[in-house]
Every structure is written in structure tokens, then in C-alpha cells.
Amino acid sequence: MDWEQLLQKWIVLFELKPDERKELYDSLHVQTQKTLGLIAESAQEKALEYCASMPKDSIPIEWFISTSSLQTWGGYMLYLMQHYIDPVESKTSARTHEPTIDKHWVAEYEKNMCHDYIDAINPIITLFLDKATAIRTEQFLLSNALFYKKEYKLVANIRNCLGWAAVHGYVVGLLEFSDQNK
Amino acid sequence: MSEQTQSFGSVHMQYSEKPDWLLRNPVSRALTAVFNGPFYIASGTTDKIYSTVSKNSATQAKRIMEMYPPERDVYVDVNSTSILGQYKRLWDLRSEKSMNPLYRLSVGSFATGMGLFFSKIMKRDWTNPFNQTITWMHPSAVEGVQKYAHMRWLFSKHPIWSTLCLQPIGGTISELHANRIARKYTKGTYLEGTQESQRILTAGATGVAFNDALQTLPYIESFLRFTPIGNSLLARYGGALTRFIPSATVGAIAGIYEWRKNKKNGNGELRKFLFSPAKQIA
Numbered sequence: 001m002d003w004e005q006l007l008q009k010w011i012v013l014f015e016l017k018p019d020e021r022k023e024l025y026d027s028l029h030v031q032t033q034k035t036l037g038l039i040a041e042s043a044q045e046k047a048l049e050y051c052a053s054m055p056k057d058s059i060p061i062e063w064f065i066s067t068s069s070l071q072t073w074g075g076y077m078l079y080l081m082q083h084y085i086d087p088v089e090s091k092t093s094a095r096t097h098e099p100t101i102d103k104h105w106v107a108e109y110e111k112n113m114c115h116d117y118i119d120a121i122n123p124i125i126t127l128f129l130d131k132a133t134a135i136r137t138e139q140f141l142l143s144n145a146l147f148y149k150k151e152y153k154l155v156a157n158i159r160n161c162l163g164w165a166a167v168h169g170y171v172v173g174l175l176e177f178s179d180q181n182k
Numbered sequence: 183m184s185e186q187t188q189s190f191g192s193v194h195m196q197y198s199e200k201p202d203w204l205l206r207n208p209v210s211r212a213l214t215a216v217f218n219g220p221f222y223i224a225s226g227t228t229d230k231i232y233s234t235v236s237k238n239s240a241t242q243a244k245r246i247m248e249m250y251p252p253e254r255d256v257y258v259d260v261n262s263t264s265i266l267g268q269y270k271r272l273w274d275l276r277s278e279k280s281m282n283p284l285y286r287l288s289v290g291s292f293a294t295g296m297g298l299f300f301s302k303i304m305k306r307d308w309t310n311p312f313n314q315t316i317t318w319m320h321p322s323a324v325e326g327v328q329k330y331a332h333m334r335w336l337f338s339k340h341p342i343w344s345t346l347c348l349q350p351i352g353g354t355i356s357e358l359h360a361n362r363i364a365r366k367y368t369k370g371t372y373l374e375g376t377q378e379s380q381r382i383l384t385a386g387a388t389g390v391a392f393n394d395a396l397q398t399l400p401y402i403e404s405f406l407r408f409t410p411i412g413n414s415l416l417a418r419y420g421g422a423l424t425r426f427i428p429s430a431t432v433g434a435i436a437g438i439y440e441w442r443k444n445k446k447n448g449n450g451e452l453r454k455f456l457f458s459p460a461k462q463i464a
Binding site: 002005009012013016020023024080081084085086087088089 | 450452453454455456457458459461
């Protein structure tokens with residue numbers, strides 16, 4: 001694996017135009033979309049929980065929604081890129097899932113928070129996801145001035161939510177394509 | 183989805199409780215925020231990237247540094263993988279003959295390396311330091327170097343530290359790397375573009391160089407903060423440093439933009455490239 005090129009391509013992925021991103025998203029199976037949405041929404045809800053002590057109008061809800069979605073989508077796309085799976089070319093939207101990926105992810109999460117899969121992630125991939133999370137956290141701090149003065153723990157918790165979303169986006173890829181191989 | 187989400191109200195998020203050292207180190211944190219933040223937020227034209235990054239960068243750095251005051255969390259992390267990777271890159275890019283002087287320099291004197299680093303920045307000199315004689319050094323840098331000359335013992339005892347001073351120099355060398363990345367993705371057309379592409383090239387090359395160079399700053403900063411002259415140097419020149427765009431991949435992205443401008447990307451070639459093992463865009 002050419003890790004350097006994978007990282008470069010992955011970062012370029014986030015520079016795609018909106019219509020190109022939409023094409024990629026639309027090419028995913030509806031169950032995959034649903035699962036990624038579920039993860040993003042969970043991360044967002046948890047982040048908002050952490051922000052409960054903040055004034056309501058200072059909480060960047062829209063930012064959490066879009067960023068947690070981007071993180072989850074990015075994690076999933078990283079899996080596809082690592083395995084050279086072009087979702088448009090391979091017509092992933094037409095594939096069948098047995099069992100459905102969303103239930104599978106929920107089952108794995110309830111079992112042991114998907115650690116069977118998380119532990120299998122290549123450490124370099126973990127670094128990539130971590131780097132993305134660090135960048136999103138910096139973006140968060142840059143665009144939400146009130147959080148500058150808050151305690152470190154709050155920012156660390158928000159960072160964990162974003163990281164969680166990215167890792168589980170990647171896990172969805174693992175789950176989905178390990179299903180395929182069964 | 184909402185029902186399922188609600189049942190996930192107590193979802194356990196702490197898959198990793200260890201904070202990233204980037205979050206803990208004030209200078210690194212500030213630089214990451216200033217450089218990576220606006221860069222990734224920006225999308226569209228290269229002009230937008232350029233203007234977004236330069237906007238208020240020093241102010242933003244200052245604000246983030248205030249959030250994480252150095253006295254609270256001075257945290258030195260020897261990221262040996264990165265350092266050794268940089269070291270290897272030096273060996274890969276340079277012949278042994280031209281490597282030798284720097285090798286001696288690194289082993290013999292961290293202070294000189296640090297002085298070279300400051301000297302080049304203060305002179306706004308982004309040229310390749312190999313085979314150059316150090317003929318001029320900013321007086322403040324000289325003073326700073328003298329203050330820290332006593333640190334040599336550390337590097338003589340721990341060779342890994344000696345590579346720290348090579349990293350900024352290696353950063354400049356990685357300008358070559360940036361050009362190589364850009365060419366790789368654009369089959370050489372990148373360098374033959376308009377004035378605008380030259381500007382992108384400059385931004386990309388400088389960015390890559392300084393990404394690597396500034397990774398060293400946290401270490402240097404940790405030392406500098408112990409004395410007034412060190413603090414003075416940081417206060418005076420730290421802001422200037424933040425006006426560059428370090429990103430290990432900025433060269434590649436600039437190349438993609440340039441390619442896109444020429445090719446208009448109508449047939450999903452870029453997407454196919456991203457999801458394929460291909461080294462170049464078709």
C-alpha cells in the first residue's frame with residue numbers, strides 16, 4: 001500500500017466539488033447511507049450533550065451536523081479508497097446486504113462497541129482518521145469563538161465525537177465488505 | 183433513523199481517551215489551526231485558498247495560544263517516525279557527497295542547525311541550504327544560538343535529538359518533494375503553466391517546506407521559552423511564520439486544481455483516479 005498517495009488522495013477527496021460528492025454519496029447503497037447517517041447523528045447528539053452547559057445560541061448545531069456527516073462519510077470513503085473500490089463504477093448502490101448493514105453495525109456496537117473491527121484497523125489508517133479529526137477540531141475552534149475559553153475537557157470530548165464518527169464510518173466499510181466476502 | 187438514534191443516547195464515545203499531542207502543544211496546535219483549518223475550509227479556486235489562509239492568521243494563532251497557555255502544557259513529543267522519515271528523505275534526495283556536511287553539522291551542533299533555520303527564515307530565504315556557506319546570520323539568531331549552545335551535550339548523548347535540527351532543513355528540501363508530487367499528478371504540465379500556476383507552485387512548495395520545518399518549532403519553542411531572548415524571538419517572528427501554508431499535500435492539491443483547470447474534469451476522471459491504484463490521472 002502506498003500510504004502517502006492514499007493520504008494525498010483522501011485529502012483531495014474533501015476538495016471535490018459538491019456535485020462530485022453528491023454523485024459519490026448517491027452511489028452508495030441506501031442501507032449504507034442510512035448507517036452512515038445514524039452514526040453521524042449519534043456523534044452529533046453526543047457532541048450536543050457535551051455542550052449542554054453552553055448558551056443555546058452559541059452551540060453550532062449546523063456545524064455539528066455537517067461535520068459529523070463529513071467525518072463519517074470520509075471514514076467510509078477511506079475504506080473504499082484503500083481497497084480501490086470506486087462506488088460509482090462498482091455500483092455499490094445495487095448490491096444486496098445480508099444482513100442489512102445498519103442492523104449489523106448496531107448489533108456489533110451493542111456487542112462490544114465494534115471493537116472486533118476497530119482493533120483490526122491498520123494503525124496507519126487510524127493515524128489518517130486521527131489527522132482528519134484533529135483538522136476538524138481546529139476548524140471547530142476557528143469558527144466558534146466562544147469555545148476558545150472553555151475547558152480543555154469539552155474540546156477533547158467534542159474531538160472524541162468527531163473521531164468516533166470517522167472511525168465508525170471506516171468500520172461500516174469493514175462490515176459491509178466483510179459481509180460481501182462471506 | 184430517529185428512533186434508532188434515540189436508543190443510542192448513551193452511546194459510549196471514548197474510543198480513544200488519549201489526547202492528541204497536537205491538541206496539547208500550544209505552538210503546534212496554533213500552527214495546525216491556522217494552516218490546516220482555513221485551508222481545508224476553503225474550496226473552489228486557488229485564489230480563495232490563498233486569501234483565506236493569509237487572513238488574520240497571526241491573530242488566530244495568538245488566540246489559540248491564549249487558550250492553551252504554554253505554562254499549562256509544555257509537552258515535548260519526539261515523533262521519531264516523522265523525524266526519521268524526514269531524515270530518510272534527505273538521504274533519498276541528496277547524494278552522499280552533499281549530505282556529508284549536513285550530517286556533520288547535525289551530529290556536531292544542534293545550535294548551528296537551529297541558527298541556520300532562524301537565519302534563513304529571517305532573511306526570507308527559502309532556497310536549498312545544501313552546498314551553501316552560512317555567511318550571514320541575524321544577530322538575534324546568533325544570540326539565541328549562543329544561549330542554547332549548552333544544549334549540545336544532549337545531542338551528543340542522544341543521537342535522535344541531532345536529527346531535530348535536520349528537520350527544518352529537510353523541510354526546504356521537501357520543496358523538491360512538493361514539485362515532484364505536483365508533477366506526478368499532472369504529468370509535468372504543472373510547471374509550465376501561467377503566472378498563476380507559478381504562484382500556486384510557490385505556495386505549494388513553500389507550504390510543504392514549512393510544514394516540515396515548523397514541525398520542529400514545538401521542540402525549539404520548548405527550549406526558547408526558558409529565556410527572555412527565546413521568548414523575544416518567538417514574539418517577534420512567530421507571527422511571520424504563520425503566514426505560510428504548510429500542508430504535506432498542498433502540492434498535490436495545487437496540482438489537482440491546475441489539472442482541473444486545464445481538463446475541466448467532465449468525465450469523472452478525478453474520481454476514478456482517487457479510487458484506483460493509479461499514480462497519475464488518466
